[in-house]
Amino acid sequence: MQTTQWNQMLQAHHTEHAGVSIRGASKSYGAFRALDDVSLDVAQGEFVSILGPSGSGKTTFLGILGGFVQPTSGSIWIGNRDITFEPPHKRDIGIVFQNYALFPHMSVGENITFPLRARREPRSEWPAKLKNALEMVELTGYETRRIHELSGGQRQRVALARAIIFEPRLILMDEPLSALDKQLRESMQIELKRLHQRLGATIIYVTHDQREALTMSDRVAIMNKGRVVQIDTPERLHDYPVNAFVAGFIGEATLLSVTRVDSNTVSLGGTHLRTAKPLPMQALLHLAVHCEKLTIADGTQDPSSNLLTGTVSETLYQGESIRIFLKLEAGGELSFRVPSNHAGRSQLRRAGDAITVALHPEDTIVVPDA
Ligand SMILES: Nc1ncnc2c1ncn2[C@@H]1O[C@H](COP(=O)(O)OP(=O)(O)O)[C@@H](O)[C@H]1O
Ligand SMILES: [Mg+2]
Known part of the structure; x- marks a missing residue:
């Protein structure tokens, strides 16, 4: 099966890299510390959630990983490479935001292949990659649809496919399910967890929903006021x-x-x-x-x-x-x-x-x- 081959390729690609290390990262806005000396090691292939109340610094933290926010101090590593000063497009990170950020005037297929275009990947490779990405999020046959013709859950899956099509070693997600209703959110949680198992990619997932974090994660980092208070397995956090x-x-x-x-x-x-x-x-x-x-x-x-x-x-x-x-x-x-x-x-x-x-x-x- 093609998906299996693609997965093997992905996994081979991923084993070239170790995990992610955040070392003493801080971010100040004027006198205000949005992120205060955060250190975290995420293993290759691990699913780690960042859980905390609104304003605790979760998005700032993810922004530093993605390269959208420059830390005031500290460093970010992928494997043994310091990426602290690398621009976002050079980091090879797949990103999924809360509001999908899809291009409304493009079809599903055009949205999903956008990262391949942006990275100038050879056009001859697009169809096979698109086919596999669509299979993975169970949207085969939807490539010519328009975004406005899709349900919320389908749009979220398009955003996911777009984040994984270029085989990123690391996927960052910022409250990707919070706009969905409860039933869809819960089924997407299970789908995402299965997708993670199939991909073998490292996932760092931001949420303010503790049930969501406990359901999906290998480990959860609890944030409060810009600091990581505890990082542990769901069971340990509970007990x-x-x-x-x-x-x-x-x-x-x-x-x-x-x-x-x-x-x-x-x-x-x-x-x-x-x-x-x-x-x-x-x-x-x-x-x-x-x-x-x-x-x-x-x-x-x-x-x-x-x-x-x-x-x-x-x-x-x-x-x-x-x-x-x-x-x-x-x-x-x-x-x-x-x-x-x-x-x-x-x-x-x-x-x-x-x-x-x-x-x-x-x-x-x-x-x-x-
Ligand atoms: N660009 C900015 N300028 C000033 N303050 C900011 C900026 N971005 C975030 N903050 C502040 O940093 C804190 C953490 O924000 P954020 O990381 O978005 O939290 P969360 O995602 O956990 O809700 C908040 O108090 C927020 O108001
Ligand atoms: Mg946020």
Whole structure:
């Protein structure tokens, strides 16, 4: 199959290069530091997401990689080549932006082959490359269509095909799915992940959507105020957040102030909770409770579980689950979910009901202040 050959060629091409290194990159606008001493090593073929709230410096970071933003200090390397001062078109990077940036007056085929034209690649090679790129994004037969005749998801796939047709070693994507509706976004996430596996290219993917980052990435770099706070696998970010910012950003967690009692116990307003994980040394500590880790204590929970009692303050029906808010006796409010199936409904409690919830010591996550 031709696609396989092309993939082999791509992979051979990619093995000539190592990963990407960002070393101490900063960007200032006047006195304001949009990016503050960021270092990151991305391995060849890795899918790394940059996740953070709006304004945390994600686009600035990607701009430095792509060559659109000149860093104030620091350097960017691809393999053993310093590309810090190379112009964008010499970097061999495929780029996909949030708003597609397709040429509306050109056909699908003309859009996709644009990078080949810009790079003055021999015209005789275009048809085979176009065919393969179209196959990869499942748009075979669409080459003569106009952009305005396509759906949002199809346009996004054209943008993708345009980014991969010249066999870049590195693909940068800045919130490429954020303009799509939820269903399409979720199916595109899965398609993109599969495409990454087929291509073997390195992908750096910017998003503010934590679920998207967790779904797609080998590792996720969490950014806040121009800095990378933590870079880890999705599982590690979830279970071992380095501070309250990460714990609050990943998953659906409530943060409650706690104080240290001993090496594996904290106090939440007098209620002692044991953790199976090492307690941080800092003075200001927070308990991070992910809503999926709480269950109603009904005698079947692990006997070592921490128990928290309180009163139901509100229940919210959210389709696949019902979210229950609980005012704790120990102070503060938590929420957890029960599935909205028959079994879940039997656990449903009403506002005013007194209940006890269980939290396993393995799920008892204590983090220092951000
Ligand atoms: N050209 C610019 N001039 C001045 N400030 C900028 C410029 N570009 C970005 N910024 C500022 O840098 C910060 C980070 O921006 P950005 O990288 O776009 O964040 P994100 O993509 O995470 O939303 C923001 O506070 C933004 O206002
Ligand atoms: Mg941005």
